Amino acid sequence: MxxxxxxxxxxxxxxxxxxxxxxxxxxxxxxxxxxxxxxxxxxxxxxxxxxxxxxxxxxxxxxxxxxxxxxxxxxxxxxxxxxxxxxxxxxxxxxxxxxxxxxxxxxxxxxxxxxxxxxxxxxxxxxxxxxxxxxxxxxxxxxxxxxxxxxxxxxxxxxxHKGILLLELSTTGKACHSGYPHLGSSANHALIPILKQFLDLELPTDSKLGPSTINIGTMHGGEAPNILSPSASATISIRVSTSFETIKTSALRILSEHPSVSYKILAEYPPxxxxxxxxxxxxxxxxxxxxxxxxxxxxxxxxxxxxxxxxxxxxxxxxxxxxxxxxxxxxxxxxxxxxxxxxxxxxxxxxx
Ligand SMILES: [Zn+2]
CATH class of the missing domain: 3.40.630.10 (Zn peptidases)
Structure with missing residues (x-):
């Protein structure tokens, strides 16, 4: 050997x-x-x-x-x-x-x-x-x-071992001078509330595999402190130890409440x-x-x-x-x- x-x-x-x-x-x-x-x-x-x-x-x-x-x-x-x-x-x-x-x-x-x-x-x-x-x-x-x-x-x-639900979220805004924010819209501001909702998700625990966990692994957005951000994105990975369908349903429910946020499922499988x-x-x-x-x-x-x-x-x-x-x-x-x-x-x- x-x-x-x-x-x-x-x-x-x-x-x-x-x-x-x-x-x-x-x-x-x-x-x-x-x-x-x-x-x-x-x-x-x-x-x-x-x-x-x-x-x-x-x-x-x-x-x-x-x-x-x-x-x-x-x-x-x-x-x-x-x-x-x-x-x-x-x-x-x-x-x-x-x-x-x-x-x-x-x-x-x-x-x-x-x-x-x-x-x-x-x-x-x-x-x-x-x-x-x-x-x-x-x-x-x-x-x-x-x-x-x-x-x-x-x-x-x-x-x-745990399963995974890997999501990529993106938003678009309209850039303008931050002194006149009513002239545009911020992609960053549109993204933050949905990310907060994901962080607040109650994730179930499995007696053998432990807790399901969430990680917002990447965040990108904006061009300068004085410009409303024209685009933003983030990736969210949820490591799933229990019912995959329950967690996916919760994730899709949050996403459906934010029609301006587009998303892609990059990977998904149950434990x-x-x-x-x-x-x-x-x-x-x-x-x-x-x-x-x-x-x-x-x-x-x-x-x-x-x-x-x-x-x-x-x-x-x-x-x-x-x-x-x-x-x-x-x-x-x-x-x-x-x-x-x-x-x-x-x-x-x-x-x-
Ligand atoms: Zn290996």
């Missing part, structure tokens, strides 16, 4: 530039005996998802999936240091998970725990920006009964429910988003979805990104355990 991880980390694969790592993984997986399909995000694109399985059976009961893109900047592999930690971009988010998934799949097959038709790997592009890879994977026409999504969860099963009630595993509450919501037709009512991987989100996206070799090994065994415990259990739709 160490040499594969160092190879993967040393191939830069910032979102949008996943061509080289897909080529590398394709030959690596073929060498290891997998059948490999490449799925470009559009015809001819170098940005390709990798779908790998044993033999010729494309439909598999279990899926391991993670992403092969990283955030910038590229940081080469180094280590292990005295604490058995290895460093570099992607070590924990999420090339570490990819390596663990590949190794667990190989061992499960070698040990005859899985056979052809039991287990497949899906390595996607684009998770760090817009989930284009996972959205595309929804179009493969395949379904799985159990899916483990690999992201840094410190080797614990995630209870779920995905995950399966985490597995003996022998600790659980964790995570605050980050994933591309789990983008894999359509795999909700918790018909599929067991797990979120599980090595490394900590607190070092992901930082210059100190690392993963420990001990955690890679422990997580590989965790993946194998999830398969052994769930492969032959009929999916009942139960969840925790």
């Amino acid at each position: 160490l040499s594969l991880l160092s190879d993967l980390v040393n191939i830069p694969s910032l979102t949008g530039d996943e061509g080289k790592i897909a080529d590398f993984l394709t030959s690596f997986l073929k060498n290891e005996g997998f059948t490999v399909e490449l799925w470009p995000i559009h015809p001819g694109s170098e940005r390709r998802n990798i779908y790998a399985y044993f033999g010729s059976t494309r439909t598999n009961k279990f899926l391991f999936t993670t992403h092969i893109d990283t955030v910038p900047p590229f940081i080469p592999f180094s280590g292990p240091d005295a604490n058995q930690n290895v460093f570099g971009r992607g070590t924990c988010d999420a090339k570490g998970a990819a390596v663990v998934q590949i190794q667990a799949a190989k061992e499960l097959f070698a040990e005859s725990v899985v056979k052809e038709g039991d287990l497949a790997l899906l390595l996607v592009v684009g998770e760090e920006i817009d989930g284009v890879g996972m959205k595309n994977a929804s179009k493969m026409g395949l379904k799985w009964e159990n899916i483990v999504f690999g992201e840094p969860t410190e080797g614990k099963l995630a209870l779920g 995905p429910r995950l399966y985490s009630d597995v003996p022998g595993f600790e659980t964790i509450n995570v605050g980050f988003g994933t591309d789990i919501p983008f894999l359509e037709g795999h909700d918790v009512d018909n599929v067991k979805r797990f979120l599980y991987g090595p490394g900590s989100i607190f070092v992901a996206h930082t210059s100190e990104e690392f993963v420990s070799l001990g955690e890679l090994e422990a997580c590989k065994n965790g993946y194998k355990k999830l398969v052994a415990q769930h492969l032959h259990v009929p999916s009942s739709g139960s969840h925790s």
Whole structure:
């Protein structure tokens, strides 16, 4: 696992530039005996998802999936240091998970725990920006009964994560000298009351995922202190831990009270429910988003979805990104355990 991880980390694969790592993984997986399909995000694109399985059976009961893109900047592999930690971009988010998934799949097959038709790997592009890879994977026409999504969860099963409602609001005014405000109208003044209303929204709390929260992350407006602002805009992101529809309805109600404010919904998805009630595993509450919501037709009512991987989100996206070799090994065994415990259990739709 160490040499594969160092190879993967040393191939830069910032979102949008996943061509080289897909080529590398394709030959690596073929060498290891997998059948490999490449799925470009559009015809001819170098940005390709990798779908790998044993033999010729494309439909598999279990899926391991993670992403092969990283955030910038590229940081080469180094280590292990005295604490058995290895460093570099992607070590924990999420090339570490990819390596663990590949190794667990190989061992499960070698040990005859899985056979052809039991287990497949899906390595996607684009998770760090817009989930284009996972959205595309929804179009493969395949379904799985159990899916483990690999992201840094410190080797614990995630209870779920929050959904999101991301809005962009904009207003227009009419510029004029601020000494004669009756000659114009201020886009800033039109925007402020609606933002206040959003801040005053009562956001519900979920017993497992915690409070829903709001952030007005950006505000732009105006040209000078002595000019009425001709245009203004703001982005509002609501991280939703409970009923997505309730929160969206409240947001739309506020927007409908301000017909002069135009808006765009930039992103929206409810909190995905995950399966985490597995003996022998600790659980964790995570605050980050994933591309789990983008894999359509795999909700918790018909599929067991797990979120599980090595490394900590607190070092992901930082210059100190690392993963420990001990955690890679422990997580590989965790993946194998999830398969052994769930492969032959009929999916009942139960969840925790
Ligand atoms: Zn990630």
